[in-house]
Amino acid sequence: MNFINILKAALIHITCCIASVNSAPTCTDPTDLQAKFxxxxxxxxxRTFFFTEGWKQDTLDNDFTQLVDHGKNKTKIDCPxxxxxxxxxxxxxxxSCPWFLEKTPYSAETYPHEHYRATTECTKCIDASGDQKCSPIQQKIQILTKTGCENGFYKYEVTDTYIPVAYVCEQPREIVNDVQITTARPPADGPEEM
Structure with missing residues (x-):
């Protein structure tokens, strides 16, 4: 095979690959994802899970932005x-366990693609005596996880996830006669017992 024939064969192959890519189905998100979520x-x-007081439906966007800003400005630097x-x-x-709101990394595979979660820089409670530590209160929410493509739209299925919505000062567990007296702290990926 001479050089010209090799170039022609390569050009035909590249053209076929481009045509194949262009004819592959393209998917987009359904327009009703927010409503489904x-x-x-x-x-x-x-977002209302992060409020303990003072939010109203008509001011939720502004109130939530202020909560996010408080976290950025007050507690993310270090544990006071x-x-x-x-x-x-x-x-x-x-x-006694100051916390702030942190945005999760963007994920194209889930909806919402980003969401907020409470986090803290404190491991021990402020002014605590003994072994008291800061532990998360977790809330189960359901998110949508991408599972495929059908008729030009991504398909999603419902998945449970747990997000920390606050932090509290926790007493250490006490064991008396092999019986746990205080409730176990749930793992980071969700509660085992409640």
Whole structure:
């Protein structure tokens, strides 16, 4: 085979590959993902799980943005050595386990693609005596996980996940006569017992 024939064969192969890629089905997200996400969670906006007080439906977007900003500005730097005080500070930063909101990394395989979760820089409780530590309170929500493509739209199935919505000061577990007295702390990927 001479050089020209090799080039022609390569060009035909490249053209076939391009045509194959262009004819492959392309998928897009269905337009009703937000409605489905809200529906599988009982119509509840999961952002409300982070509020302990003072949110209203008509100001939820603004109130949630303020919660996120408090976390960025107040507690993410380091665990404070004393309680933070202030009339306008939300409960999340005035507790013995101050926590803030963190956005999860973007994932094209789930909906929502990003969501928030509580996190803390504190391992021990502020002003705590003994072995008290900061532990998450977790809330189960349902998310949509991409499972394939059909008729030009991605298919999603419902998956349970747990997100930390706050942190509390926890007493260590005590064992008396081989019986646990306090409740076990749930694992990071969700509670084993409640």
């Amino acid at each position: 809200k529906s599988i969670n009982g119509g509840v906006d999961y 050595s004393t309680f933070l005080k202030g009339p306008n500070l939300p409960l999340m930063v005035r507790t």
